[in-house]
Amino acid sequence: MFSSMLFSTFCLASALLSIVHAAALPVCGARQEPAISKAGKTVAYFGQSQSQSTDSLAKFCADTSVDIIVLAFVNVIKGRRGLPGLNLSGYCWDPIDGTDLHRCPEFGTAIKDCQARGKLVLMSLQGASGMQTLADDAAACEYADNLWRLFGEGTGLESMRPFGDARVDGFDIDNENNNSNGWPKFISELRNKFASASKKYYISAAPQCVRPDKSIGSAIYLVDYLFIQFYNNYCATTGLVSCFNNWSEDIAANGIAGAKVFAGFLGAPDKGQGYAAHSEMIGYVSQIRSKSNFGGVSVWDATCANNNVDADGRTFLKAMRDSLQ
Ligand SMILES: *[C@@H]1O[C@H](CO)[C@@H](O)[C@H](O)[C@H]1NC(C)=O
Ligand SMILES: *[C@@H]1O[C@H](CO)[C@@H](O)[C@H](O)[C@H]1NC(C)=O
Ligand SMILES: *[C@@H]1O[C@H](CO)[C@@H](O)[C@H](O)[C@H]1NC(C)=O
Numbered sequence: 001m002f003s004s005m006l007f008s009t010f011c012l013a014s015a016l017l018s019i020v021h022a023a024a025l026p027v028c029g030a031r032q033e034p035a036i037s038k039a040g041k042t043v044a045y046f047g048q049s050q051s052q053s054t055d056s057l058a059k060f061c062a063d064t065s066v067d068i069i070v071l072a073f074v075n076v077i078k079g080r081r082g083l084p085g086l087n088l089s090g091y092c093w094d095p096i097d098g099t100d101l102h103r104c105p106e107f108g109t110a111i112k113d114c115q116a117r118g119k120l121v122l123m124s125l126q127g128a129s130g131m132q133t134l135a136d137d138a139a140a141c142e143y144a145d146n147l148w149r150l151f152g153e154g155t156g157l158e159s160m161r162p163f164g165d166a167r168v169d170g171f172d173i174d175n176e177n178n179n180s181n182g183w184p185k186f187i188s189e190l191r192n193k194f195a196s197a198s199k200k201y202y203i204s205a206a207p208q209c210v211r212p213d214k215s216i217g218s219a220i221y222l223v224d225y226l227f228i229q230f231y232n233n234y235c236a237t238t239g240l241v242s243c244f245n246n247w248s249e250d251i252a253a254n255g256i257a258g259a260k261v262f263a264g265f266l267g268a269p270d271k272g273q274g275y276a277a278h279s280e281m282i283g284y285v286s287q288i289r290s291k292s293n294f295g296g297v298s299v300w301d302a303t304c305a306n307n308n309v310d311a312d313g314r315t316f317l318k319a320m321r322d323s324l325q
Pocket of ligand 1: 089
């Protein structure tokens with residue numbers, strides 16, 4: 001209840017701002033080029049793996065093979081007390097009073113450590129278990145507002161913040177429920193908040209390689225980074241180069257200025273269909289990395305990619321780094 005009262009005030013204010021912001025964009029070209037080097041970046045999802053006894057966010061922050069860590073997942077849009085729900089599996093399960101959120105202080109510490117090392121930490125939304133949808137613009141707006149207050153710079157939900165005063169660097173849309181409704185509005189709401197924030201924030205999306213993606217829809221044209229899932233579909237492996245090129249050209253023509261496209265791989269054969277082993281993955285990357293909007297490589301997920309070592313003792317994460325050299 002209290003959250004929907006706050007929402008109506010915040011949402012109206014940002015809806016008004018959104019008109020100003022949208023009108024100002026083409027005139028001043030205010031958006032900065034996302035921070036991707038020529039070589040490209042490595043991206044690893046973290047938080048859903050079951051083999052977690054020796055793993056932690058801090059461990060992957062310290063791994064020089066990883067540039068961007070994507071936490072998985074905020075899997076509930078509107079749960080108890082009207083707030084989003086967080087599932088970092090066994091890495092954090094300390095429910096916050098009457099909500100579907102969890103208190104994860106060690107994540108807060110690790111996020112700050114990652115950022116001090118120049119790495120980005122994004123909070124991923126939905127995932128394969130994220131079945132809730134955004135019914136309308138008001139729902140998209142409320143969701144953006146709550147996420148901003150729980151994980152970003154918004155105020156009013158301090159006692160519910162899973163990572164304490166640590167702030168993530170942005171949000172990743174990994175919607176997979178075949179309903180793309182509301183995501184463009186969600187993004188514009190977040191962009192309004194980012195415009196007056198203390199640092200740069202990013203929005204990414206993780207569509208399946210099959211085009212067009214039914215779950216993310218036209219929101220693919222509004223994000224900074226696309227972590228395309230080249231697995232569990234026909235466009236994994238054999239179709240990868242052709243499909244990547246189609247994505248790259250579409251985003252170059254229709255995406256926001258500076259948007260980058262990443263090729264997403266499985267970190268181990270048992271994580272799904274369409275696994276490409278270390279050297280095979282490097283071979284694919286060599287065929288797509290000359291694209292001007294190539295952003296790098298991503299992996300599902302950090303834990304299995306770290307445990308997956310080739311004959312030379314090289315982790316899949318290290319092979320990802322090598323693919324960009
Ligand atoms: C949280 O995620 C784990 C790993 O995916 C899953 O096994 C578990 O059922 C989820 N729990 C809830 C309450 O969604
Ligand atoms: C989404 O559509 C795909 C392809 O038709 C299907 O395989 C998948 O099960 C659908 N997912 C949901 C959550 O309905
Ligand atoms: C890429 O686009 C071309 C031209 O539209 C099409 O023929 C081809 O099938 C597409 N490739 C994939 C893997 O979707």
